[in-house]
Amino acid sequence: MSGVLEVLSCGPAVTVQDMGRTGYLAQGLTQGGAADRLALYEGAALLGQPANLAALEMVGMGGSFRASADMRIALTGAPMTATLDDAPLVWNASHLLTAGATLKIGGARSGTYGYLHVGGGIDTPVMMGARGAHLSAGLGAALVAGDTLPTGKDKGSETGLTLPVENRFDGGRIRITASMQTDQFDTGTQERFAQTAFRRDPRGNRMGVRMDHDGAPFVAADQLTILSDVIVTGDIQIAGDGAPFVLMCESQTTGGYPRIATVLPSDLGRVAQAPAGAILSFEFVALEDARTIEQRTASSRASLAATVVPLLRDPASIRDLLSYQLISGVISATTNHLTIEE
Amino acid sequence: MMAEFPRIRIVGLSGLLIQFGNEMSEPANRAAIAFRAAVEAQDWPEVRETSTSLVSTFVSVDLAANAPQELIEKLQALIGTTDWFSAPLPAGRTLWEIPTLYGTEAAPQLEEAAEAAGVSAETAIQELSSARVRVLTIGFAPGQPYTGELPPHWNIPRQQALTKSVPAGALVVAIRQLIIFTNASPTGWRHVGQTAFRTFRPDHTTPFPLSPGDELQFPSVTAAEYEGIVQGDTSGNGGAQRQVLA
Numbered sequence: 288m289s290g291v292l293e294v295l296s297c298g299p300a301v302t303v304q305d306m307g308r309t310g311y312l313a314q315g316l317t318q319g320g321a322a323d324r325l326a327l328y329e330g331a332a333l334l335g336q337p338a339n340l341a342a343l344e345m346v347g348m349g350g351s352f353r354a355s356a357d358m359r360i361a362l363t364g365a366p367m368t369a370t371l372d373d374a375p376l377v378w379n380a381s382h383l384l385t386a387g388a389t390l391k392i393g394g395a396r397s398g399t400y401g402y403l404h405v406g407g408g409i410d411t412p413v414m415m416g417a418r419g420a421h422l423s424a425g426l427g428a429a430l431v432a433g434d435t436l437p438t439g440k441d442k443g444s445e446t447g448l449t450l451p452v453e454n455r456f457d458g459g460r461i462r463i464t465a466s467m468q469t470d471q472f473d474t475g476t477q478e479r480f481a482q483t484a485f486r487r488d489p490r491g492n493r494m495g496v497r498m499d500h501d502g503a504p505f506v507a508a509d510q511l512t513i514l515s516d517v518i519v520t521g522d523i524q525i526a527g528d529g530a531p532f533v534l535m536c537e538s539q540t541t542g543g544y545p546r547i548a549t550v551l552p553s554d555l556g557r558v559a560q561a562p563a564g565a566i567l568s569f570e571f572v573a574l575e576d577a578r579t580i581e582q583r584t585a586s587s588r589a590s591l592a593a594t595v596v597p598l599l600r601d602p603a604s605i606r607d608l609l610s611y612q613l614i615s616g617v618i619s620a621t622t623n624h625l626t627i628e629e
Numbered sequence: 630m631m632a633e634f635p636r637i638r639i640v641g642l643s644g645l646l647i648q649f650g651n652e653m654s655e656p657a658n659r660a661a662i663a664f665r666a667a668v669e670a671q672d673w674p675e676v677r678e679t680s681t682s683l684v685s686t687f688v689s690v691d692l693a694a695n696a697p698q699e700l701i702e703k704l705q706a707l708i709g710t711t712d713w714f715s716a717p718l719p720a721g722r723t724l725w726e727i728p729t730l731y732g733t734e735a736a737p738q739l740e741e742a743a744e745a746a747g748v749s750a751e752t753a754i755q756e757l758s759s760a761r762v763r764v765l766t767i768g769f770a771p772g773q774p775y776t777g778e779l780p781p782h783w784n785i786p787r788q789q790a791l792t793k794s795v796p797a798g799a800l801v802v803a804i805r806q807l808i809i810f811t812n813a814s815p816t817g818w819r820h821v822g823q824t825a826f827r828t829f830r831p832d833h834t835t836p837f838p839l840s841p842g843d844e845l846q847f848p849s850v851t852a853a854e855y856e857g858i859v860q861g862d863t864s865g866n867g868g869a870q871r872q873v874l875a
């Protein structure tokens with residue numbers, strides 16, 4: 288099975304994404320790739336294929352798609368309403384998309400980034416080592432109605448599988464560790480940062496996510512004299528007005544605003560997925576503990592395939608899932624404008 | 630002050646940063662570029678990639694999988710092998726002469742920038758078009774060069790209020806540096822010239838034409854000459870002349 292996936296219609300921010308591209312940091316290009324990496328691993332586990340295959344990332348809402356040939360699909364990340372020729376589809380599961388049938392993916396019920404995976408992966412041309420669009424750099428473009436996406440050769444055949452998923456779609460506790468400029472914030476400021484309940488601002492995208500809070504701004508000791516230096520994904524930059532921004536996969540490569548800490552890679556998907564208004568808080572963990580957490584995450588990712596189980600087609604539970612549809616249709620169709628200036 | 634540097638900082642779980650200073654200086658910039666080349670030459674298996682900022686070298690390593698201490702020791706040993714502040718510039722550098730339209734509607738902040746630098750607009754054009762600056766680092770956006778340093782009177786601050794957007798190819802100035810913008814962007818730097826030079830060419834065999842250490846000049850052209858360059862150029866060079874430096 289391999290064929291073409293046709294985009295009949297789609298939301299404003301649907302792009303091809305994968306693990307992004309490394310090796311271009313010195314040239315000013317960040318890695319990019321899927322905002323919620325775990326979703327790529329889950330899709331790969333559901334379809335029994337490598338996690339580096341490209342999928343569609345859908346921000347806030349999906350679209351309508353039609354396949355030229357029978358095609359296996361999997362749906363992961365932010366749960367969205369999904370139907371196949373008007374029959375409901377379960378999220379976090381694999382399904383057969385029959386040739387000519389219409390797959391409709393609506394608004395997110397919680398979270399921000401949903402993913403549509405196909406057997407064999409999306410096989411668009413590789414651009415500088417990866418297929419993922421990097422819109423802030425000017426690489427690739429958001430999908431539009433009429434686009435046709437080639438798919439790779441699918442080596443699997445099973446569908447109707449699901450896997451248990453950690454709820455990372457409503458904010459919560461985010462683990463952070465010190466970075467190179469943390470000590471430019473005094474202990475009191477660091478403590479206050481860790482005790483503050485932040486709200487995810489509506490301004491957020493693949494470059495960065497702004498956090499709102501009540502109370503005084505956070506200020507570094509030498510706020511104005513800090514020299515521009517390297518940025519890594521997950522860095523929490525304190526902007527000129529004292530509000531934190533978590534810098535995401537498509538951020539700039541360097542910046543002159545101080546960084547108070549950096550988010551553990553394990554928790555970055557939770558930051559990305561938090562819908563506007565979600566409450567987040569940050570907890571410092573020591574480097575050694577952070578290492579242990581990341582090692583555990585890596586090993587649980589590696590064993591995701593073992594957690595895949597057949598989907599129980601219980602009509603009652605499907606109806607239940609659909610009942611969420613109306614609650615959420617409006618979740619931030621998050622192409623909300625956010626730019627970071629030099 | 631120099632005795633504090635170079636110093637090594639842990640960058641979250643993403644790698645290590647070797648800082649050669651806490652302010653821009655020519656020797657510290659050269660040290661960062663040379664040290665990056667030295668790390669690349671070591672070909673250490675845990676190093677994913679390296680980069681430089683103005684006065685620092687970043688070594689990307691998965692610190693979850695690799696304990697930092699061992700690499701810190703290797704970096705310290707490498708730091709001790711030479712005086713990085715007197716390292717030579719990289720070999721095979723290029724001099725680019727990039728035609729630039731100063732002022733006019735295409736670059737409306739020339740006069741404002743000249744005033745901030747304490748010179749007339751004519752003098753500003755003369756100084757900026759004859760200055761030979763070096764690429765100090767590539768960053769922020771793909772292929773985007775930070776070049777310098779201009780004479781001290783060009784140590785003008787960034788604007789408090791941002792310019793909403795300058796186009797790709799904009800030549801902007803602040804803090805004794807010139808940048809050519811890769812993409813249209815809001816900025817606090819002042820827009821003094823416009824070039825047709827593309828700093829990121831994703832479809833070319835050389836997507837990033839500039840490298841740290843390259844030298845740049847921005848000779849002044851008239852609006853008519855600039856228009857001719859824009860109409861005639863398909864390469865992305867924007868009429869630039871290049872020459873390999875010995």
